[in-house]
Amino acid sequence: MNEIIPAAPGTPDKPYFGIDIPLMRLLGLQPVHMEEGLCRTRLPANPNVVNSRGDVHGGTLMAVLDFTLSGAARSHAPLETGVITIDMSTHFLSAARGELTFEARIMRRGAKIAFCEGEARDATGTLCCVARASFKLVKLVGGD
Template sequence: MTQHNGFPNHIPFLSELGVTCKHSEGGRSEIELALEKRHENSWDMAHGGVLMTLLDVAMAIAGRSADTQGRGLVTIEMKTSFMAPGRGTLSARGQCVHRTTTMAFCEAEIVDVDGKTVARASGTFKYVKRIPPQRTAAEGADTGADG
């Protein structure tokens, strides 16, 4: 299986951000991002959207790693709490806390290099069997009509 920055699938958005997957197994995950100027808000700290992306992905990867059928996940809902400015290299750790046959309930937290909690989230995810549409090499776009 080809790995993409540690992820089992190529996710263009995460590649563009520079996110790497350090661990994904048994309902747990850890992803990492070394913040750059492009990730910051006007206060020279991680933009909230970047933090929410890390939390969302950490939870989804944890939920996906808990599934024996190899299905993907889509986010149904997510609650986020911001606790401290995000600076430097951030690690997001996710955990699948409960599963049903169709849903995963997950939690995640982001910590900085000193171990300080930057943000926490909980989310509900739906397992899906659908294979994403193939992208054409020339366009980089979905070929399916329902995208």
């Protein structure tokens, strides 16, 4: 059975599955769930992250997907493993509006590289964006 990691292990200054990501705090991202091979996050509606049409900006979607995908990549040992994004491909399928949920999964993880896929959905369940990424896995120095 997979170990379930609390949404925010550690201290309030490391809210993102045991690490702190200032950009995610700025965007208002909320950690939801992590277990081995899976990561979920939530982005509440925020007028500061939209484009001129009022849709969530593509750069915001890409940044949150990158973080959520990386969460899946390090989900086997989130307090000991960091990641470096090697490559990410994103496809925008529909306008993203309001509150969004993100889910990412491991496709394959080796000793040094992880391949992940993920998606963003709006509150109605509409698929807004999909992404695939590869990550270099690195041991966190002084990880706690």
